[in-house]
Amino acid sequence: MSDTNATLSGRIALLEATLLEKERTGEALRDSEKRYRRLFESAKDGILILDADTGKVVDVNPFLLHLLGYSYEALYGKHIWELGVFKDIAASKEAFTILQDNEYIRYDDLPLETIVGQPIAVEFVSNVYFVDSSKVIQCNIRDISARKQAEDRQLESYRKIKELNRRLAEMEETEKRTLSAILHDDFGQNLTSLSMSLNLAKLQLNGQTKGNANLRLDDAISLVEKLGDQLHTIISDLRPTVLDNFGIFAALKWYSQQCKLRTGVDVIISGDTFEDRLPLQTEIIIYRIIQEAVSNAIKHAGTSCVELSASKKEMLRFTITDNGKGFDIEKKSDMGGRTGLGLDIMQERAESIEGSLSITSAPGRGTKVILEVPYTI
Ligand SMILES: Nc1ncnc2c1ncn2[C@@H]1O[C@H](COP(=O)(O)OP(=O)(O)O)[C@@H](O)[C@H]1O
Ligand SMILES: [Mg+2]
Structure with a gap:
């Protein structure tokens, strides 16, 4: 092979190698473009x-x-x-x-x-x-809509918890005010009368004042008995011991007797009863909800009879019914437009024990409150 031929074939080989390289680069580029496209598309x-x-x-x-x-x-x-x-x-x-x-x-x-x-x-x-x-x-x-919605829901539940705490604090304050009014008005007045009767009896016994000391002492004894009853009522209202000792049904029976004694309204209990105990905190909440529903019926419905029925299936269900004057649920008030916190707190208390509360009422058509609580909690 001549030198010229050798150079020529060398050049051709070089050219072929360069072309091959270019083709490979092109292929690599096309591959990379394809990969990019796939990522982009998918x-x-x-x-x-x-x-x-x-x-x-x-x-x-x-x-x-x-x-x-x-x-x-x-x-x-x-x-x-x-x-x-x-x-x-x-x-x-x-x-x-x-x-x-x-x-x-x-x-x-x-x-x-x-x-x-x-x-x-x-x-x-x-x-x-x-x-x-x-x-x-x-x-x-x-x-991120789903994440935002979850965040919003969480914020909403924080807001609800804060609001609930505020309302519970408000309710505690109201209860303290009521208790101090009872102590001041009833208990305080009877104590003053007791003190007066004893002082008068003393003066009569010493001969400083005319009168029958025995009668004054009788007054004092009956006042002490009255004070004892009042004290018992206040303690039971604060926390019925029967609830701690015997559970929700015994406490409801005791409460219905108290209602009759204090207001003359019959609270008739029917349905399933059971002796099993729920966690005490749950029992207290159930008791407070029913107490509010019954006391609403006594206070607002203008009826002489309230029914309280209980059923125990998958859920514990308590139904409080009255045939009284009813009210507009939307406005949470009667025709006079009065509103209160009780209904909201009943609702929130029910949610706090994984339960649910439904209220059906209309002016002139009575009121039905249903509380359902999971039995296993
Ligand atoms: N069983 C009922 N019958 C008639 N009205 C009712 C009954 N329960 C509630 N209401 C009405 O709803 C209002 C709100 O009740 P609630 O939130 O318990 O507040 P409160 O008892 O302190 O007024 C009551 O003022 C009353 O007008
Ligand atoms: Mg109320």
Whole structure:
């Protein structure tokens, strides 16, 4: 082989190698393009690519189209500030410069709207980079509506708990005021009378004043008995010992007797009874709810009879019914427009033991309160 031939075939081999290399590079590029496309098409986050100089949409992935409800054609080639859906990201051409000038922007919670006007919350991250010699902005958009809803629900339950605590504190204050009024008015007055009777008896016994000391002492004895009864009532109202010792049904029986004695209203108990004990705290809450429902019937319904029936199936169910004047549930008041805290607190107390409370009433149609509590708690 001549030298010239050898050089020529060497060059051809070199050319072939270069061509092969180019082909391989091209293939590698095509492979990488394919991989990118696959990622782009199958991503579970929205991706929007903008031309960083013009602000026009140059690509958008199916996930984002699906999320927003737009077609590819509706977004492609449009300026981002023309698209209503992105009004909070690029409300104007000027706002777009923020995206252009910052290599990385992150908004944790942006409100977007789908094509049908449904609000969605998104997390928005933008990156600016070069593709060949042109600058692009890649925006990654993640739907965080479900997370936001869960956060909102949590906030709402914190708010409810705070409100419940405030109301319970308010109710405690009212109870303390009532107790101090009872101590002052009834108990205090009887104590003063007792003291007067004893002082008078002493003066009569010493001969300083005329009169029958025995009669004064009789007064004093009956006042001491009265005071004993009052003290017993106050203690039982604060916390019926029968509830601690014998459980909810015994306490309800005791309460119905107290109602008859104090107000003349019959509280008729019927249905299933059971001896099993629930956790004491649960029993106290059930007792307080029923006590409020019955005392509402006695106070507001204007009836001489209240029915309290109990049933024990999958749930413990207590139904308190009166045929009295009823009230407008929405307004939580009677025709005179009086409102109170009792009904709300009954509701909240029921929820606090995983139970539920339903109240049915209408002016002139009586009232039915149903409390259901899971039996296993
Ligand atoms: N069984 C009932 N019959 C008639 N009205 C009722 C009855 N229960 C509740 N109400 C009405 O609902 C209002 C709110 O009740 P509640 O929240 O317990 O407050 P309160 O008893 O302190 O007035 C009452 O003022 C009353 O007008
Ligand atoms: Mg009440």
